[in-house]
Structure formats: structure tokens, C-alpha cells
Amino acid sequence: MKLWHIDSSVLGENSASRNLTAKIVGHERALHQGLDVSYLDLAVLPLAHLSPAHIGAMFGHPPSDETTKADIARGSALIDTLFAADIIVIGAPMYNFGIPSQLKALFDRLLVAGKTFKYGADGNPVGLVPGGKKVIVASTRGGLYAPGNPASSLDHQETHLTALLHFIGLTDITFVRAEGLALPDNKEPAMAKAETEISKI
Template identity: 55%
Template structure:
């Protein structure tokens, strides 16, 4: 088995999502001894945002810029890692009501027509990924955005991630969430305790 571990927080050792994603990986490793872990730190080794030069290269244009060439190779590696992974763990903090831009850059490299999905003649979307992949999202949020809260309508974070993953056929998605972590140390510790209890409930 292979596990793809992705972190996207810019907070390093102070990151709640990084803490949770590493504990999820530890849990999955305990459940599946011998699982191979591939790690991507998108904050410290980030891909470029898409540009016209990327589009031209994908359409067969010559690639003369070394930086662009290296970045295109990174995007291809992202796809290879996604296809190979049986389990995908994504550390995803909320920044300004949505995901970090570096995580969006990763998504822009894996949601590619003809690679991870295609449209049928009837206009339906068909996934091109191998089936039965499992995704676990380590979600952290400063406020509380669950349904019924005053700011629930501003949540474009987990909902976006689940939607875009489902679009390419990744429907087995579990969210381990710590929210309200900006409400003080006691609230943060309570949120982490709940998330850790959820991690212990993860099954093979």
C-alpha cells in the first residue's frame, strides 16, 4: 500500500493541521504496517501557479524556460503520486474562508481533463483514477463554521475540497476537524482532543 501525505500550512511546527495530519499518518501506519509514505510539503516546496506558459506547454508548445520545465515535471509527479496512492492525507487549514493557495496549486495540477477525468459524449464526468482510494482531510479553522453557526455561510473550505475531490472520483472522504482554535488555549486544546479522538476511530 501507498499513502500520499500532503501538508499546506505556512505555520510550520505551530500548525494545527500539520499536527493532525502527522497523527493521522501515524494511525494509518499502525493500521497498515509496511505502508509506503510519500510526503509533499506544499508550503516549503510549492508549485507555481498556472500561467499561460503552462497552458501553451500542455498544448505542445516548446518549453525553453528551465523553471517552467522543472515546474511541469513537479506537476507530473503530483499526478503519478495521486494515481499510486491508496490513502491520501491532506493537511488543510482554512485561510480567509477557503484553502491555502498552495493547496489550490496542487489541485490545479491533479484536476486535469484527460488525466484524472473526462467528459462523456453525454456530458457526464467520468473519473480516470483507480477506484477505492481513501482520503482523510486534517482540517483546522480558527472560527466555528459548522452548519447553524453565524458564519457557516462563509465556509468554502471543507465543502470546496470535498466537491473537487468528488469531481475526480474521490468520494471516500473523511474529515478530521479542529475548529475554534483561535478562541484561546483552552478551546484549542479541546478542539485538538476531539480531533484526536476522531483519529483513534479511523478504521482500516
């Protein structure tokens, strides 16, 4: 069994989402002996954001510079990692109501027409990623954005991530959420609650 562990926070050891993804992966290792884990740190080794050269390559115009060639090849390899994984663990902190730009850059490489999705005869998208994969997202945010909170309409983090995953056929998604981390005396209880949720997965 294979697990793909993805972190995107820029906060290093101070990151709540990294703390939670590490615990999720540890929990999955305990559940699945011999689990093969691949790790991607998007803060340490970010993908380049899409450029005219990247778009040109999609339409049969290979880039001339070696840096862009290598970056495009890396993106293609990450699709292979996606297809091979049985479990995908994503650390997704909220930055300004959305996901980190480096995580968005990854999905810009994973959402590729003809590879991970296609449009059916009726014009609706069809995910091409094989079914049966489980996605666990460590969602962290400073405020309170869960349904029922006054600021819930500002959540473009979990909603966006859900849309991206569903688009390519990944629908078995579990969010382990720790929110209100910037509120006085709330961080420790929020993290403890999230860790309890991990133990029940």
C-alpha cells in the same frame, strides 16, 4: 500499501493541521504494517501557480525556460503519486474562508482533462482516478463554520476541497475537523476531540 501525506500550512511547528496529519499518518502506520509513505510539503516546496506557459503546454506548446519545464514535469509526477496512493492524507487549514493557495496550486496540477477526469457524452464530468482510495483531511480553522453555525455559509474550504476530490473520482473522504481554534480556551478541547476522531478511523 501506499500513503500520500500532504501538508499545506505555512505555520511550521505551530500548525494545527500539521499536528493532526502527523497523528493520522502515525495511526495509519499502526493499522498497516509496512506502509509506504510519500511526503509533500507545499509550504517548503510549493508548486508554481498556473501561468500562460503552463496553459500553453497543455495545448501542445512546450515552454522554453528550464524552470517552467521542471515545474510541469513535477506536476506530472504528482499525478503518478496520486494514482499510486491507496490512502491520501491532506492537511488543509482554512485561510480567508478557503484552502491555502499552495494547496489550490496542487489541485490545478491534479485536475487534468484526459488524465484525472473527462467529460462524458452528456457533458457531465467523469473522474478517472481509480476507485478504492481513501482520503483523510485534517481540517483546521479559527472560527466555527461547521453546519449549524451562523458562519457555515462562509465555508469555502471543506466544500471546495470536497468538490475538487469528487471531480476526479475520489469520494471516500473523511474530515477530521478542529475548529474554533482562535476562540478563548477552545484550542485544546478542539484538538483533543480531533485526536479522538483519528483514533476511531
